[in-house]
Amino acid sequence: xTSAALSSGRRxxxxxxxxxxxxxxxxxxxxxxxxxxxxxxxMVSTAFKPATxxxxxxPHPLPAHPTLGNFRAVIxxxxxxxxxxxxxxxxxxxxxxxxxxxxxxxxxAAIAVGRFRxxxxxxxxxxxxxxxxxxxxxxxxxLFIDFRSLSLLDSLVGLILVxxxxxxPITIWMLRNFVAAVPRELQEAAxxxxxxxxxIFWRILLPLVAPGLVATSVxxxxxxxxxxxxxLTFLGTDTAKFTLxxxxxxxxxxxxxxxxxxxxxSTLFTVxxxxxxxxxxxxLRAGLVAGAVKG
Amino acid sequence: xxxxxxGQPGRVRVPAGxxxxxxxxxxxxxxxxxxxxxLVPYLLLIPSVLVIAALILWPTVQIAEFSFQNYGLSQLVxxxxxxxxxxxxxxxxxxxxxxxxxxxxxxxxxxxxxxxxLIVGTLVGLLLSRLGRKMAAFxxxxxxxxxxxxxxxxxxxxxxLATPDGGVVDWFLTKVPxxxxxxxHWAGFSWTNAALPAYTLATAVVVWTSFxxxxxxxxxxxxxxxxxxxxxxRVDGCGPWRMFWRIxxxxxxxxxxxxxxxxxxxxxxxxTQVYVIIGELGxxxxxxxxxxxxxxxxxxxxxxxxxxxxxxxxxxxxxxxxVGYVRASVREGALQ
Numbered sequence: 001x002t003s004a005a006l007s008s009g010r011r012x013x014x015x016x017x018x019x020x021x022x023x024x025x026x027x028x029x030x031x032x033x034x035x036x037x038x039x040x041x042x043m044v045s046t047a048f049k050p051a052t053x054x055x056x057x058x059p060h061p062l063p064a065h066p067t068l069g070n071f072r073a074v075i076x077x078x079x080x081x082x083x084x085x086x087x088x089x090x091x092x093x094x095x096x097x098x099x100x101x102x103x104x105x106x107x108x109a110a111i112a113v114g115r116f117r118x119x120x121x122x123x124x125x126x127x128x129x130x131x132x133x134x135x136x137x138x139x140x141x142x143l144f145i146d147f148r149s150l151s152l153l154d155s156l157v158g159l160i161l162v163x164x165x166x167x168x169p170i171t172i173w174m175l176r177n178f179v180a181a182v183p184r185e186l187q188e189a190a191x192x193x194x195x196x197x198x199x200i201f202w203r204i205l206l207p208l209v210a211p212g213l214v215a216t217s218v219x220x221x222x223x224x225x226x227x228x229x230x231x232l233t234f235l236g237t238d239t240a241k242f243t244l245x246x247x248x249x250x251x252x253x254x255x256x257x258x259x260x261x262x263x264x265x266s267t268l269f270t271v272x273x274x275x276x277x278x279x280x281x282x283x284l285r286a287g288l289v290a291g292a293v294k295g
Numbered sequence: 296x297x298x299x300x301x302g303q304p305g306r307v308r309v310p311a312g313x314x315x316x317x318x319x320x321x322x323x324x325x326x327x328x329x330x331x332x333x334l335v336p337y338l339l340l341i342p343s344v345l346v347i348a349a350l351i352l353w354p355t356v357q358i359a360e361f362s363f364q365n366y367g368l369s370q371l372v373x374x375x376x377x378x379x380x381x382x383x384x385x386x387x388x389x390x391x392x393x394x395x396x397x398x399x400x401x402x403x404x405x406x407x408x409x410x411x412x413l414i415v416g417t418l419v420g421l422l423l424s425r426l427g428r429k430m431a432a433f434x435x436x437x438x439x440x441x442x443x444x445x446x447x448x449x450x451x452x453x454x455x456l457a458t459p460d461g462g463v464v465d466w467f468l469t470k471v472p473x474x475x476x477x478x479x480h481w482a483g484f485s486w487t488n489a490a491l492p493a494y495t496l497a498t499a500v501v502v503w504t505s506f507x508x509x510x511x512x513x514x515x516x517x518x519x520x521x522x523x524x525x526x527x528x529r530v531d532g533c534g535p536w537r538m539f540w541r542i543x544x545x546x547x548x549x550x551x552x553x554x555x556x557x558x559x560x561x562x563x564x565x566x567t568q569v570y571v572i573i574g575e576l577g578x579x580x581x582x583x584x585x586x587x588x589x590x591x592x593x594x595x596x597x598x599x600x601x602x603x604x605x606x607x608x609x610x611x612x613x614x615x616x617x618v619g620y621v622r623a624s625v626r627e628g629a630l631q
């Protein structure tokens with residue numbers, strides 16, 4: 001009897017400490033989430049604050065008198081002289097074209113590396129690893145000189161070319177695992193049934209690699225949408241051609257004190273990506289899980 | 296891509312049928328040639344090799360070439376020819392105190408950023424592995440938002456957070472008790488006017504944006520370690536500190552090695568954050584190596600040859616680290 005009561009008391013104490021530990025861990029988790037979110041929250045909150053609330057002795061987390069004035073100024077383009085949509089259009093055009101181009105080229109390469117054994121395979125893979133690490137602020141000098149002679153400066157086409165090239169190594173590197181995960185038996189069965197290489201590609205390889213294609217194109221998208229050095233250098237003085245990162249930097253550089261409008265511009269640049277990420281995150285996870293089951 | 300039914304790759308059986316007697320068309324002969332010589336993988340690689348060679352490898356070669364030339368504005372517009380100047384650019388760099396200052400800033404800032412990012416990221420990864428399922432999913436998706444925030448936005452936001460009048464950081468520091476380093480003297484403190492505070496701010500931006508990547512990689516590694524290992528260690532009375540150094544770290548060493556080298560490469564070459572925080576190219580005493588090289592090339596008068604020499608030095612430093620990264624990746628079996 002007594003020993004049973006004692007052990008139940010001990011069990012209860014252990015249960016309590018476990019609960020306390022779990023509560024402590026959850027608290028730490030919330031702290032991490034708070035630190036990760038706070039700068040983003042502060043950006044959005046400032047974007048809704050009227051000028052009188054930017055500089056206060058005691059900062060308030062939420063705007064007392066929320067206003068859309070900052071967003072209106074950015075969208076109308078009353079500060080830079082060109083409306084926000086122009087820059088969004090430039091960014092989306094460059095990013096989407098580069099992502100599509102690099103995904104297509106990378107898919108071909110990934111099939112080669114993921115499906116075949118050939119002589120220069122290891123050399124090629126090591127080349128990809130090294131190329132990924134070359135500093136962009138170094139290469140930009142040579143590319144600037146080359147693009148100047150090809151009249152690709154102040155043009156979005158030049159940016160698309162560079163983004164396609166620089167997104168390739170990581171895209172191929174990630175995509176080849178998805179290609180390698182497609183079971184060989186499926187292909188062989190299709191081949192026995194008389195399907196040609198093209199048919200096997202469209203009917204078997206592509207549908208099975210599609211989730212991987214989505215996952216890798218997210219990385220290419222984030223790279224191209226955020227890229228700064230090349231856009232800064234190539235687009236130079238032609239304000240109308242600016243992509244969003246350069247636009248936000250230019251906006252900030254010219255209106256150093258207009259924090260409401262700067263944060264509104266930054267919000268309009270950043271929040272779409274973050275929403276896109278939150279939406280696609282579940283999909284990415286689903287794709288990965290499906291891949292694991294199939295593999 | 297396709298193995299023949301007989302299981303012998305590369306050998307093609309001419310399909311039997313009405314056309315078997317007729318001479319092969321050009322297309323068919325081409326297909327047979329490609330298959331017999333196993334050219335398919337090489338053909339698939341051509342586009343990527345061409346793009347990478349033209350836009351990444353060739354510019355690297357050019358940087359090396361320009362670094363031995365007197366390439367400047369008049370050479371760019373073609374009014375005077377480029378001349379080979381030997382090691383003159385490198386000699387000038389070695390005797391340039393600004394180069395050594397910028398190199399020092401790059402090395403020192405990486406020496407602070409890398410360990411800080413790795414420690415914070417690893418701690419968050421360990422925390423994520425202990426949390427309940429829902430809480431872990433919440434914390435990791437929120438952290439990924441910090442990672443997805445563009446460098447330009449993150450830098451502008453942090454400059455605003457740390458702005459001398461009205462910024463949250465200075466306000467917070469005036470509220471911190473004096474024995475913790477806070478106090479009224481923080482009111483109106485400028486974080487962008489000198490190298491030390493500017494790079495402290497840059498470090499904050501870099502750690503904030505890159506800890507989620509480290510945390511999620513570490514978490515993925517932790518999932519591969521069987522739970523019984525920790526269980527038996529706990530039964531033997533092992534504390535969390537010992538458990539990390541005796542079990543987690545040795546088992547995840549390849550991952551840590553790759554993360555370390557990647558962080559070194561990224562943080563040594565940090566550009567955008569510093570460019571925004573120091574206010575474009577205005578304050579020369581706050582240049583790191585990458586910014587110094589960029590400013591040499593793109594502020595008047597442009598010295599592309601000299602800048603290429605700087606760029607080449609930067610590239611070589613990063614390539615040396617990359618060799619370690621490649622070796623670690625090969626050892627980890629990443630090339631399979």
